[in-house]
Each structure stands twice: as structure tokens, then as C-alpha cells.
Amino acid sequence: MVAVRRRAVLPVVATFILLAGCQPDGQVAPAATTPVTPVAPVTTSSPTGTPSPPPPPSTSSSSAKPPSSGIVVVLDPGHNGANAKNPAEINRLVPAGRGQTKACNTTGTSTNAGYPEHAFTFDVAKRVGAELEANGIKVVYTRDNDSGVGPCVDKRAEIGNAANATAVVSIHGDGSNSAGAHGFHVETSSPPLNAEQGAPTTKLATVLRDGIRAKGFTTANYIGQNGLFPRPDLGGLNLSTRPAALIECGNMRDAADAATMSSADGRQRYADAIAAAIETYVGA
Template identity: 45%
Template sequence: MPGRCRVGYWGTCHAASGSPASSRARCCSPAARERGRRRIRPPARWGARRRAPRRRPPRCPPRPRRRPPVEEPLTGFVVAVDPGHNGGNAAHPAEVTAPVPDGRGGIKACNTTGTASATDYPEHAFNWEVAAAVRERLEDLGAEVVLSREDDEGVGPCVDERGQFAGDAGADVLVSIHANGTEDTSAAGFHMIVVEDSPHAGVAEPSRTLAEDMVEAFGAADLAPNPAYGDDGIVARTDIAGLNHAKVPAVLVECGEMRNPDEAALMESAAGRERYAAAIVAGVQEFLED
């Protein structure tokens, strides 16, 4: 038809054949092409959008099973540690010589100053430093540790209190730490002291077992017993007031001889004190876990 034009979707114009040139010009003008494009809709498939595939939510990894906390081997045990003597005893003679009950109906001096090495390294300092290392190791194993004194600068406590405090604290065992002071410088080795015929029922036999475990632990640490105190290095006595007053299994550990030059050198070294502490802890652990 003359004067008629068609505009494709993409803006192409198609004037009818035989149309005048002016009609073709109007038909193919930009405005006409725009009007034609608006009137014509593209096929549905042209404008259709592909749906994105549905994504499944990621699977959560399985929750790890909560394992119960692992208890340390000595959890629940209370260990009483008595570092023998005290740093202030020498300056307070009246207090340390005051009489106190010996646990068998008699009396005994409150305390003593302890011995020392040839280089004047005092026993009370050795006892305290070993006790501090013992406490740290026992606490690492889960035990609760109570000490008979808080530092190495005070006086006392007296020997009766040193035996009683373990029972008062609900301790399972008492270890009193000392070093011997035999005048003979050739004397060497450790020994263990336990109560003989304890005034308290059920104490003597387990105390002997504790001492045997200590001897074994010291031997494993390459520490030898003093032959002057028997083949096994264990002595039972009735004159140790602290042991007489103890109501729990107790042992007094004489770690070695401070007058012996070789053993004094070991006691004066930090490594040596750690060695004694490790042996004491091993003995306590063996006794409590048995």
C-alpha cells in the first residue's frame, strides 16, 4: 500500500513498494523507527530469563564430640609439706627453745635452727626451696598443697604444730623435708624417718609404705641411701615430735648430708634441688596412686 511503512523490532524500516520518496523518508525517520519499536514486542523467548539453578544450603560439618576434661592424676588429694626449721629461728632463741608437747606425754623444744653446709648454706633455706619446687610439681599433677610455713623469714612453727597441721587441713599425707648434719664429712646419702608405734591408730603402717615408696623414688633418681641407717635407709623413731603428732601417714625425709662436700654442692645447686623435689613428688605420687 502506498505511503505505508513497517518498522521491525530492531529499528529497520520497510516502506511499501511504490511509495513516494518523501513517504519512505518519513517512514524511515528516527522518530518513526522509535514508535515502531515500542509497538512491537519481542517474542517471549527473547526476553525470558534463565532461572538460576537452586542451590542447596551447604551441609554443616558434624559437631565434634565434647570430651570430658582430663583430670590430673592427683586431683582430689591434699598433700601437707613441712619445710623443716625457719630462717628467723636463730634470731629468736627464747621462742624456739620454749617447751612444747612431744606427742608421747613428754616435752620438747619448740624448734631448732637446723644445720648448714661448710659454705654456710643453711638447711632451712634448702628445705624451703625444695618444698617450693615440690609444691609446684604436685600442683601441676592436680594435688592441693598446704605448707607448714609461708616463707623462710619467720620463726617456727613449733614441732607439735608441724605434725598437727596436716590432719587439721584434711591432708592425705605429710612430708617433712630436711637435710642431715652429721659431723663426719665422709657420711653420705639420704634416709627416711617414720614414727614407731604411733599414738594414733592407722598411721604407722601406711607411713612405712610411704617411706618405702620414697626410697624407691630416690633410688630411681640415682640418689643412694646412707648405709648408717640400715640397708633400706628407713628408721623408725619415737622421739620425733612432728611424727608423733601426725594423724595421717607421714615421713621425714633427710635428703642427704650437708657436711659432705659432694652432697652439699648438689644441695646448693638449683638443678640438685629440683632433683630432690622430683624424687619426693614421685614417692608421694606412687603412694597416693597405689
């Protein structure tokens, strides 16, 4: 396969699932991370009350290069804007792999100033998708708005599986109240439940970690090891039959991380880093 390069002459298409946010399966986070608690939906404004610019236009823009390779990238922005208003639906138990059932979804976390994770993940995912489509990569999203409910974690995995994704990537923001906890990390299903969760997923997670770090973001100092956190309890990852990884872009309860995640410029930086890493993985 010819390596993909940003703004390359030859269009390439890639397959992914972005599984975004904090504790997407309704799980209580590991020791260093606090449980996700329901919060009322919040508009996508900055902590100061100034509305943030809308996400970039959909990758269906006429300026995007037409897909040519048949590769598909599935982006999975964590949570959804109406989850908090629909507890019966998001608390419904669904398959989560390894013989477990988990809540369909969760509300996600927020910054201390009230900027919600679901808004952050959707904005970043759309920005990533716009960059990928501009380079001829077909993009599929697990949700197409930030005002709905779900989909459940098993459905999110199903979308990536049905697309025969080259990779599954979920986008999230963490919510640890541990003093000084900051930085990003990448999560994977471990031990692997199929061949695609083995070496291909490990490579995907490593490329994402290295690519995001290369853009100036710091790996987490409170969870995982060296920016990677294999774990057995996330349904969206466990049920994937494609290479799958979940990016916790930062700790939304940390002042510095929150400032970056709440700003349009900061979200663009995340998008640039994630899109470049995806293109590296697809072209490797």
C-alpha cells in the same frame, strides 16, 4: 583410686606433710649424727656467693590444673630463716608425743660453706609443690616464707591433721660430722601411736625411699637401715594422726651431698624425685 601419673590427663589431688631437715625437734641426733647448733641466718646463695635462683612460682599459677579430688598434700619444709634470732621462742617446750616435751623448733644445720638447711628445705618444698599443683594436687605448706620463726613441731603436725592429709612428709637435711657419712634416709614414728602411723606410714616411707633411690640418690651409709630409720623421739611425727614421714635428703656436711644440695639443679633433682614418689603413693 586412679593412679596418678606425672603430666597425666586426669587431675588428681593428694594430701601430705613434708616434714623437712636435720633433727627438727631440737633432738640430739642418734649416735652417728651431731647435734644441731644455732647458726646465724644465711641468705640463699651458693657457697661461692652467687645468688641461687628463686624458688619456682607458687602452685597458684594459672597454668596449674584445678584440684578435683579433694585430696591435699601438706609439705613441711624444716626450720625457718629467723629461728636463730629468736632463741626464746624456738627453745620453748611444746608437746612431742609419748608424754614428752621438746623444743618448739631448731635452727637447723648448714653446709661447711654456710648454705643453710632452712633455705634448702624451703626451696625444695616449693619446687615439689609446683610439680604437684601442676598435676591438679592441692598443696598446703606448714610455712609460707623463709624469713619467719617456727612454727613449732606440734603446730606443724596439727596442720596435717586438720587437713585430713593422705600423708605427711617433712623435708630436711642432716648434719653428721662422721667421716664419709653421706646419703638420704626416711624417718617415721616408731612404735606407731595410732593406726595411720602403722601400715600406711610404713608404705609411705617405703615409696618415698624407693622413688628417691630410683632417681639416682644413694641411701645413707651411716644411719638407719636400707634408707629407713624408724624412731620414737620426733614430735612432728609422733603427733601426726595421718601417715607421716620425714626425709633427710642428704648430709649437708658431706662434700658431695652438700654440692648437690647447694645447687639449683641438685634441688630440682630432689624435687622431681619427691614429687614423683608422692604421686605414686597417692595413686597406689
